[in-house]
Amino acid sequence: MNAPLDLHDLHVHFPGRGGAPIRAVDGVSLSIAPGETLGLVGESGCGKSTLANAVVGLLPPTSGSVRVLGTELVGASRATLRAMRARVQMVFQDPVTSLNPRMTVGEAIGEPLLVRNLFRGAALRTEVARLLEEVGLRPSQAGNYPHQFSGGQRQRVVIARALALRPALLICDEPVSALDVSVRAQVLNLLVELQAQHGMANLFVSHDLAVVRHVADRVAVMYLGRLVELAPRDALFATPRHPYTRALLAAVPEPDPVVQRAKPHVPLTGEIPSPAAPPPGCRFHTRCPLAIARCRSEVPAWRMIGETGVACHVAY
Amino acid sequence: MKRISPGMAVILSLLAIFALAAAAAPLLSPFDPLRQSLLMRLRPPGAMVSGKLLLLGSDDLGRDLLSRILYGARASLLVAALSVSVSLVVGTLLGMLAGWFRGWTAILVMRLVDTMLSIPAILLAVITVAVLGPGFLNLVLVLGLTRWPRYTRVAYAQTLQVATLPYIRAAEMAGCGPLRLLLRHVLPNIAGPLVVVATSEFGLMILFEAGLSFLGLGIQPPYPSWGSIMSAGRQYVARAWWLTVFPGMCLFVLVLCVNVFGDWLRDRVDPRAQGR
Numbered sequence: 001m002n003a004p005l006d007l008h009d010l011h012v013h014f015p016g017r018g019g020a021p022i023r024a025v026d027g028v029s030l031s032i033a034p035g036e037t038l039g040l041v042g043e044s045g046c047g048k049s050t051l052a053n054a055v056v057g058l059l060p061p062t063s064g065s066v067r068v069l070g071t072e073l074v075g076a077s078r079a080t081l082r083a084m085r086a087r088v089q090m091v092f093q094d095p096v097t098s099l100n101p102r103m104t105v106g107e108a109i110g111e112p113l114l115v116r117n118l119f120r121g122a123a124l125r126t127e128v129a130r131l132l133e134e135v136g137l138r139p140s141q142a143g144n145y146p147h148q149f150s151g152g153q154r155q156r157v158v159i160a161r162a163l164a165l166r167p168a169l170l171i172c173d174e175p176v177s178a179l180d181v182s183v184r185a186q187v188l189n190l191l192v193e194l195q196a197q198h199g200m201a202n203l204f205v206s207h208d209l210a211v212v213r214h215v216a217d218r219v220a221v222m223y224l225g226r227l228v229e230l231a232p233r234d235a236l237f238a239t240p241r242h243p244y245t246r247a248l249l250a251a252v253p254e255p256d257p258v259v260q261r262a263k264p265h266v267p268l269t270g271e272i273p274s275p276a277a278p279p280p281g282c283r284f285h286t287r288c289p290l291a292i293a294r295c296r297s298e299v300p301a302w303r304m305i306g307e308t309g310v311a312c313h314v315a316y
Numbered sequence: 317m318k319r320i321s322p323g324m325a326v327i328l329s330l331l332a333i334f335a336l337a338a339a340a341a342p343l344l345s346p347f348d349p350l351r352q353s354l355l356m357r358l359r360p361p362g363a364m365v366s367g368k369l370l371l372l373g374s375d376d377l378g379r380d381l382l383s384r385i386l387y388g389a390r391a392s393l394l395v396a397a398l399s400v401s402v403s404l405v406v407g408t409l410l411g412m413l414a415g416w417f418r419g420w421t422a423i424l425v426m427r428l429v430d431t432m433l434s435i436p437a438i439l440l441a442v443i444t445v446a447v448l449g450p451g452f453l454n455l456v457l458v459l460g461l462t463r464w465p466r467y468t469r470v471a472y473a474q475t476l477q478v479a480t481l482p483y484i485r486a487a488e489m490a491g492c493g494p495l496r497l498l499l500r501h502v503l504p505n506i507a508g509p510l511v512v513v514a515t516s517e518f519g520l521m522i523l524f525e526a527g528l529s530f531l532g533l534g535i536q537p538p539y540p541s542w543g544s545i546m547s548a549g550r551q552y553v554a555r556a557w558w559l560t561v562f563p564g565m566c567l568f569v570l571v572l573c574v575n576v577f578g579d580w581l582r583d584r585v586d587p588r589a590q591g592r
Contacts, residue, residue, distance in 0.1 A: 081471060085490075092482040092486065097481045097483060103501075112491055115490060164490075
């Protein structure tokens with residue numbers, strides 16, 4: 001069986017002001033197995049949302065390969081892209097702007113089914129009712145408009161719309177960051193539950209490590225357009241290899257003050273450099289506490305340490 | 317729904333009266349607006365002629381002014397409604413296409429808009445009517461096809477903004493084609509400001525129609541229009557004030573009502589004004 005998602009050396013560049021292109025995604029390779037959740041984490045501006053948008057074909061990749069269920073999407077025809085989009089669906093960050101305010105939630109959920117001629121009339125209404133129930137809403141709410149729902153409920157509607165076409169791959173771009181903390185867990189649990197039921201693979205983009213730890217099987221860490229570490233969840237959280245990953249984990253506050261005080265303090269200094277002019281060698285060397293001379297000139301190759309893949313000269 | 321203030325209720329009922337008067341002109345008119353009678357020339361308002369009341373008097377050809385004003389309302393509203401529809405459709409379509417495709421489409425459309433807006437609209441209308449010849453259809457086309465750029469600007473700006481929203485991307489993911497995206501997802505979300513522009517343009521169109529008819533470039537005699545009634549009455553303003561005052565008042569009150577209605581509508585559509 002083909003992997004739901006297989007990226008090889010993916011580059012997404014934007015034309016920058018005054019010549020140098022902005023290298024939002026600069027050579028990322030990864031794959032997701034059926035039913036697996038891959039968490040993709042990194043700071044704001046590291047290219048994780050760009051990657052998500054390129055995977056679903058909303059942004060054109062500059063070079064490299066995006067294979068969804070074995071079908072190459074880079075350079076694919078409109079018809080191929082449209083057919084593929086039925087198999088890959090997306091949950092967006094902001095549930096307020098991801099629903100058309102002038103459409104009832106029933107229309108929104110039914111739209112993918114309607115425009116692809118899968119259901120119509122009474123059968124469509126039945127299917128929409130079923131989807132609403134599946135995400136924990138009442139079928140009677142189909143005629144309501146998005147503004148009549150709370151943030152958490154709206155995200156449930158967005159999830160129902162994404163599920164309508166029974167995708168093989170779900171892309172979640174910060175699906176709970178815009179929600180109140182109190183409803184985050186509900187929406188996350190719903191996602192995990194539905195994913196297990198449908199056997200969907202999931203690319204889960206987030207900057208929140210606690211959330212990723214809750215849902216992901218494997219975690220990929222991105223920095224300035226590149227992957228720096230990719231490891232099974234437990235390995236990553238127990239023994240982070242890359243100095244950037246360590247810094248990220250150290251920055252997560254612990255609820256227990258004793259644990260918090262005992263945590264290693266790994267401060268990162270400076271700002272994330274511009275993706276239009278990334279530093280040579282290892283991109284992290286400008287902020288890395290462990291950087292050596294080699295890091296400034298030589299791009300670190302991807303290597304495996306046990307189950308963990310890492311791009312670093314000094315990691316062990 | 318917000319409550320409607322008493323002042324707005326007056327405006328809305330006046331608009332309803334104008335619309336009703338125009339629609340039911342044949343039923344409400346006491347006389348045939350075209351029938352001339354030399355025996356009842358320039359009678360003042362309230363005069364009785366063979367047992368029938370000339371409520372607003374008669375004109376220089378002995379036609380009943382009330383009947384002519386009622387039929388004139390018809391001409392004004394019909395021309396305004398049709399020309400606003402033409403420019404709304406043309407302008408919105410071009411603006412949405414420019415905002416959706418951007419690039420060369422946008423440059424082409426928006427430069428055309430700038431060109432159109434740099435020509436005084438009334439002058440353009442006068443020249444076009446002078447070339448094409450006056451008449452109802454030409455009037456509608458001229459007004460409609462010279463006034464679309466305002467809609468295009470609004471539709472362009474709104475489409476640019478809406479097109480970046482996640483629900484548009486979601487609809488694309490759902491498999492919607494460009495036509496459905498524009499009509500079902502973009503259009504309903506940019507319609508509010510466009511309706512507001514259309515309302516303010518409606519008042520302007522009534523004035524344009526009256527102005528062009530006054531100049532003899534609009535509705536042609538003997539058919540009545542407020543502008544042409546005033547134009548004919550201009551010569552008798554010292555002897556028969558009612559020929560200019562009554563249609564003028566109608567024009568003033570109607571345009572005022574339309575504009576106040578437009579402002580009210582804008583306040584309701586503008587999300588920043590919500591809940592105030």
